[in-house]
Amino acid sequence: MADESPLISSLRTAVAAAPGDVPLRLHFAELLLSEGRNEEAVAEAAVALQHAPGDAAARALMMRAMGVPSTSTPEPGPAPVQPPVVEKPEAPTQAPAPTEAPAPSDPAPAFDWAAAEQQVQDLVGPRFLEDPQAEGGEGAAGDAAAWDVDAPGAVRLADVGGMEEVRDRLEAAFLAPMRNPELRRLYGKSLRGGLLLYGPPGCGKTFIARAVAGELGANFLTVSLSDVLDMWIGASEKNIHDIFETARRQAPCVVFLDELDALGAKRSRTHHSGLRNVVNQLLTELDGIASGAGNEGVFVLAATNVPWDVDIALRRPGRLDRTLLVLPPDAAAREAILRYHLRERPIEAVDLGKLVKVTEDFSGADLAHLCESAAEAALLDSARSGSVRLITTKDLLGAAKQIKPSTEPWFAAARNVAMFANEGGLYDDLLAYLKRKRKL
Structure with a gap:
């Protein structure tokens, strides 16, 4: 704020950098309260x-900020010793008069937490989000309605x-044909197939x-191995079918097949029949044979770090027949990250x-880790000195x-594939990049 x-x-900057530091947040709230910013102080409390x-x-700070008079609650201790009560003899002609206790001082009003919650509900969200199960419990494995889209x-x-x-x-290989159905029909461009990143x-x-x-x-719709595999025979293949x-x-x-x-995986290297059946079912679904109407409107993207371990049948025309090499971020991308x-x-x-x-060949994850490490160093200095220091x-x-690019081991393995196992030019783009970067 300008004023x-x-x-x-x-x-305010220090609290944003350390949101879990309760004493620091309360100190900030005290200052806000001293300047008459009661609503902000209530939110911080x-x-x-x-x-x-x-x-x-x-x-206590929230009560003061909301204008509720504070009460001093005595600390728990042993109950005070009461003097013995001397019973008066009953009068024969009238009922005993009730003994009146000394009038206690007016009790302070109890703090209304429900009212406080209503006042700050727009400022502070709930600590936990309730996710009640649908009627009938969790969706059973294999139920197509159970997949989150x-x-x-x-x-x-x-x-x-x-x-x-x-x-x-x-844009050229995937998006332009989908955005222009007239041109797609003119040039006979099919929407079959998918893209492998x-x-x-x-x-x-x-x-x-x-x-x-x-x-x-x-x-x-994201799909990973843990979403598909099941201990029961035939259930994994049914999961694949239900997903599609x-x-x-x-x-x-x-x-998105993550x-x-x-x-x-290559079926020739897979010893477990269940995994081989998963690949077979995936091939069937990519072809859209079982659906009758095909996969119209279903666009399949897949990602892998080791495409040379993917079954070759998945990459034939009509399936994941287009590949796209996603390299470490360039200079403009690194600055944006x-x-x-x-x-x-x-x-x-x-x-x-x-x-x-200085971050050439850093991945996006490496850059995120770099920022995290720098923040840790500044936070540690601030904790030691007692004053907030900026990054x-x-x-x-x-x-x-201190950080070594995590992409280097990958390029060391990919270099051999690009040089000696580039059947049909599958890795021409990778080979060109390695030559341009002089990594060969």
Whole structure:
């Protein structure tokens, strides 16, 4: 706020950086209360009570901020010794007069917690979200209605920082034919088939898949190995079928097969018949044979770090026949990722240009870890010195020196595949990147 004092502004930043520090939050609330900002003080005290339910200081502060007179509750101790009661003899002609106890002082009104909760319900959300089960208990395994389908999200390809080559390839190979049905019919372009995203871990393959779903205005259904495997014979294959049936009913829908190398591993290397049957069922569903109407409106995306371990039948034309290499973020993408992870942290004069230069080959996950490490260093210094210190470029550069890019082991393994197992040019784009980066 423009009219805030520097002290309150600094404390607001410190509380945002350490939301679980209850004493710091209560100190901030006391300052707000001293300046007459009672509603803000009530909100801060309520958040403190979320982190420390029953905290007496937080309750007392909230009562003062809400204008409720505080009461001094005596500490529990041994009950006072009462003097012996001397019974008076009863009079023969009248009932004994009741002995009147000394009039107690007027009790202070009890704090109305229900009223307090109503006053702050718009400021502070509930601590736990109740998720009552549907009538009849949890959905049984294999029930198509039990699969969670996310509604169309707000993420678009424009939200993917940098990565111009990836976005252009997606537009040409996947999105343009879907957005232009007239041109698609003119050129005889089929919507069959899917897209396989591959590359080093932590480079945003899942985020890109959600962005594609957002561009299409489609629902989003994520599938991993744990969603499919079942101990009962035939149940895993039925799970695969139910997933695709759900997607067909919720069309347009993007089915995202995460970690495809686990879900669709090469059958020649699979010793367990159950996993081989899962791959067989997945092939059937990708062809849309069992549905009768095919997979119209169902768009299949898959992601893997090791495409060379995926069954070759999954990559034949009409299935996952298009591949897209998702590489570590380029300079523009790294700057966007760093800005995102520093947006709510207390920073001071951070030189993003220097950070971008020293984070070559860092994945998105590496950059998030870098920001986390720099924040830890500043937090530790603040705890030791007793005064809040902002995150600086020095903290971020120091964290960058301590972190080794997690993409290096992946490129070491992928280099051999690109050089000696590039059947049919499957990894030409990877080979070109390695040559451009002089990694061969």
